[in-house]
Amino acid sequence: MSRSCLTTRPHLSGCAETKRTLARQLTLTSRAFYNDKLALFLKLICQVAGFEKALPMNTGSEAVETAIKVARKWGYLKKNIPENMGEIIVCYNNFHGRTVTIISFSTEDQYRFGFGPYTPGFRAIPFGDTRALEEAITPNTIGFLVEPIQGEGGVIVPPGGYLKEIREVTSRHNILLMLDEIQTGLGRTGEMFAFQHESIVPDILILGKALGGGVYPVSAVLADKEIMDVFNPGDHGSTFGGNPLAAAVGIASIEVLLEENLPQKAKELGNYFLEELKKLDSPYVKEVRGKGLLIGVEIKPEFGTARPFCEKLMPLGILCKETHEQTIRFAPPLIITKKELDWALEKIKTVLGEM
Ligand SMILES: *Cc1c(COP(=O)(O)O)cnc(C)c1O
Numbered sequence: 001m002s003r004s005c006l007t008t009r010p011h012l013s014g015c016a017e018t019k020r021t022l023a024r025q026l027t028l029t030s031r032a033f034y035n036d037k038l039a040l041f042l043k044l045i046c047q048v049a050g051f052e053k054a055l056p057m058n059t060g061s062e063a064v065e066t067a068i069k070v071a072r073k074w075g076y077l078k079k080n081i082p083e084n085m086g087e088i089i090v091c092y093n094n095f096h097g098r099t100v101t102i103i104s105f106s107t108e109d110q111y112r113f114g115f116g117p118y119t120p121g122f123r124a125i126p127f128g129d130t131r132a133l134e135e136a137i138t139p140n141t142i143g144f145l146v147e148p149i150q151g152e153g154g155v156i157v158p159p160g161g162y163l164k165e166i167r168e169v170t171s172r173h174n175i176l177l178m179l180d181e182i183q184t185g186l187g188r189t190g191e192m193f194a195f196q197h198e199s200i201v202p203d204i205l206i207l208g209k210a211l212g213g214g215v216y217p218v219s220a221v222l223a224d225k226e227i228m229d230v231f232n233p234g235d236h237g238s239t240f241g242g243n244p245l246a247a248a249v250g251i252a253s254i255e256v257l258l259e260e261n262l263p264q265k266a267k268e269l270g271n272y273f274l275e276e277l278k279k280l281d282s283p284y285v286k287e288v289r290g291k292g293l294l295i296g297v298e299i300k301p302e303f304g305t306a307r308p309f310c311e312k313l314m315p316l317g318i319l320c321k322e323t324h325e326q327t328i329r330f331a332p333p334l335i336i337t338k339k340e341l342d343w344a345l346e347k348i349k350t351v352l353g354e355m
Contacts, residue, residue: 027243051224059208088144089175094106100119133169154326179193183294185209204222
């Protein structure tokens with residue numbers, strides 16, 4: 001009965017039998033037990049990213065928290081930093097999420113105000129400044145947590161060579177390079193991971209957002225054994241992290257990225273989109289910048305914020321949101337076609353030309 005329902009009438013969304021059949025699949029098991037999806041997901045993501053271990057969570061913030069926990073424990077166990085003295089260096093204008101610990105090291109008043117007391121153990125330096133990193137390192141420094149491109153901060157692309165330089169400095173001082181690629185990872189910037197633009201490998205990689213394929217919260221932290229194995233069973237956990245449905249979604253997301261060659265597509269279409277946006281030569285625009293399909297258009301302050309521009313684009317069918325007041329961020333789905341980009345460019349042209 002359920003079988004005929006699936007095969008002969010798959011188009012009938014009202015088919016209760018089909019729904020029941022799908023709903024009968026087990027979607028949540030305790031992580032204390034094996035299931036048939038999680039291991040496949042972890043194997044695939046480790047292969048794609050080039051790490052020995054992965055730890056699945058749900059939201060990006062949780063993955064960042066997990067990375068901070070594993071880094072701190074590594075600092076105390078492996079670097080013998082005196083307990084509770086460890087420090088993690090972060091950047092001004094960072095965005096790593098919204099939990100109390102994460103907003104504790106935000107430099108954005110709105111994200112912090114009213115939510116103290118704050119978690120200690122963080123120190124902020126300017127983004128894109130390798131010398132500032134070198135100068136901030138002390139014997140108690142555990143690691144450097146940074147976005148390869150600051151996304152929420154306004155699509156800020158660091159100077160070329162920055163990733164290579166911070167890799168060199170962090171290695172030389174034996175501190176962990178912790179890359180938050182929740183926004184830049186999984187094809188967005190024209191490589192599977194933004195760190196590949198400069199052929200480096202971080203010590204800890206944090207993924208989220210696209211890992212859930214737009215349907216489900218899936219995040220992960222990746223590292224080699226030397227680091228990840230400071231976690232003992234029971235040190236950390238998550239009820240939903242890595243559940244069978246999340247693992248299946250994660251596998252499907254990565255397979256689509258690979259099979260449809262989406263990083264390469266993001267590179268080609270991103271270059272095209274960026275060049276076309278620059279060509280608009282709008283009097284309102286201070287700068288167009290970005291990598292792959294992560295593009296920011298910064299509005300000159302004398303013309304107000306970016307928000308009215310976003311609001312004008314919305315009824316035309318283009319959803320984008322201002323970041324950091326002045327910047328319109330374009331981050332279209334990686335499956336977008338050139339034809340659709342051309343359609344969007346027409347609309348953007350009218351809005352950036354008319355106000
Ligand atoms: C979105 C984002 C986060 C937070 O992810 P959530 O899933 O919203 O908790 C962290 N870091 C970066 C770089 C992000 O873009």
